[in-house]
Amino acid sequence: MSDALASDKSILDEFVDRCRTIASGDDPVAALTREMERLVADPSALGETVSVPTAGASIAGFDEIVFEDDSVTVYLVHSAPDVVQPPHDHLMSAVIGVYEGRERHRFFRRSRDVPVPSGTADVDAGDVLALGPSAIHAISAPGAWCRAVHVYLGSLSSVDRTLFDPDTLDAEPMTAERYDAHCRHEPVRSTSWG
Numbered sequence: 001m002s003d004a005l006a007s008d009k010s011i012l013d014e015f016v017d018r019c020r021t022i023a024s025g026d027d028p029v030a031a032l033t034r035e036m037e038r039l040v041a042d043p044s045a046l047g048e049t050v051s052v053p054t055a056g057a058s059i060a061g062f063d064e065i066v067f068e069d070d071s072v073t074v075y076l077v078h079s080a081p082d083v084v085q086p087p088h089d090h091l092m093s094a095v096i097g098v099y100e101g102r103e104r105h106r107f108f109r110r111s112r113d114v115p116v117p118s119g120t121a122d123v124d125a126g127d128v129l130a131l132g133p134s135a136i137h138a139i140s141a142p143g144a145w146c147r148a149v150h151v152y153l154g155s156l157s158s159v160d161r162t163l164f165d166p167d168t169l170d171a172e173p174m175t176a177e178r179y180d181a182h183c184r185h186e187p188v189r190s191t192s193w194g
Ligand SMILES: [Fe+2]
Pocket: 088, 089, 090, 137
């Protein structure tokens, strides 16, 4: 374990403070990406400083809110193994850093308001992914729990977001209940998603 991280019990609090400063500055996505790269540079050490939830899981896992105001939202996202979560948007830029396991992303682009599969990416422990405000993605954790920090440049709970049925890709308003209803507990295949 890194001594610097091990001795710092408020590493997430300090990270939030830096995110808030970055959010009001120039080129926040680039600066936040660099800040996230520093946060997850030693992923096992970060994992040892962040507690693992033990109750309250949905089929998708656990979402823990660390901080939210009008400028930035910080979540810990603990994704359960082999649950295919549904496509959704955020309507704001996001930066994701993984500190345990692998977060698999399926991406979609809008074509005449219909989401069309547009690729995939695996984000492993220690890696960082930035998403633009028009991004639509669906995440999963192949084979093992994935734990990640998700930062959004705005108040995520304040916007009317869209969720997509994973089978039909029909759009509907995002709610936690509907998100869970669209989760599919099945082995996360590596090649079936376009
Ligand atoms: Fe998301």
